[in-house]
Amino acid sequence: DQQVKQNSPSLSVQEGRISILNCDYTNSMFDYFLWYKKYPAEGPTFLISISSIKDKNEDGRFTVFLNKSAKHLSLHIVPSQPGDSAVYFCAATGAGSYQLTFGKGTKLSVIP
Amino acid sequence: KAGVTQTPRYLIKTRGQQVTLSCSPISGHRSVSWYQQTPGQGLQFLFEYFSETQRNKGNFPGRFSGRQFSNSRSEMNVSTLELGDSALYLCASSFTGDSYEQYFGPGTRLTVT
Numbered sequence: 001d002q003q004v005k006q007n008s009p010s011l012s013v014q015e016g017r018i019s020i021l022n023c024d025y026t027n028s029m030f031d032y033f034l035w036y037k038k039y040p041a042e043g044p045t046f047l048i049s050i051s052s053i054k055d056k057n058e059d060g061r062f063t064v065f066l067n068k069s070a071k072h073l074s075l076h077i078v079p080s081q082p083g084d085s086a087v088y089f090c091a092a093t094g095a096g097s098y099q100l101t102f103g104k105g106t107k108l109s110v111i112p
Numbered sequence: 113k114a115g116v117t118q119t120p121r122y123l124i125k126t127r128g129q130q131v132t133l134s135c136s137p138i139s140g141h142r143s144v145s146w147y148q149q150t151p152g153q154g155l156q157f158l159f160e161y162f163s164e165t166q167r168n169k170g171n172f173p174g175r176f177s178g179r180q181f182s183n184s185r186s187e188m189n190v191s192t193l194e195l196g197d198s199a200l201y202l203c204a205s206s207f208t209g210d211s212y213e214q215y216f217g218p219g220t221r222l223t224v225t
Contacts, residue, residue: 032212034212034213034214036216041218042218042219043116043202043204043216043217043218043219044155044202044216045216046213046214046215046216049212049213089155091155093212097168098143098145098160098162098167098168098206098208098212098214099145099157099160099168099170100145100147100155100157100204100212100214101157102147102154102155102156103154104154105154
């Protein structure tokens, strides 16, 4: 049973446009959410996180939105750059645990 | 600050053998977690250590074990290797406290033949 789902395996976006990556979760105990970026042959790199007490968090070109009632979060990248091309993972944790539950990832391709 | 380091980076083993992987966390980080990444299952949590104690364990068989030393360095061991254990094994460290961000190493690519 997948508790964190990223339903789009891939996404292509033109350089300069907005990239929107989506993530849904089912476990109501999750109260902290993270996004990671992963290049081939490297470990995931932490991008941005959000606590369930917030509905939005921004860091430069990256913004994460959380809709608790819908159990949905999204990552917006504006503007998208070719260097953003990577696999993006959504992760969740809760109840003071350091165990991250990951989605299967979305491969983002930013086309110059 | 140096990042999370993992050794070795690549490993080839035969079915039935055992393997030990090593992880050095970011200086000052006391929590170390291990994950397995495979194409079919994605990233799955193995276990987490804090102050030499296992705090959380994922849904993996007892062949997978780990430990943490007093300097926060960690090792994981897989005994009686199976073909399905071929994967990228990732170690992540975190400072603990109010944030749950984990910082990953480059991983150890294990191939079981």
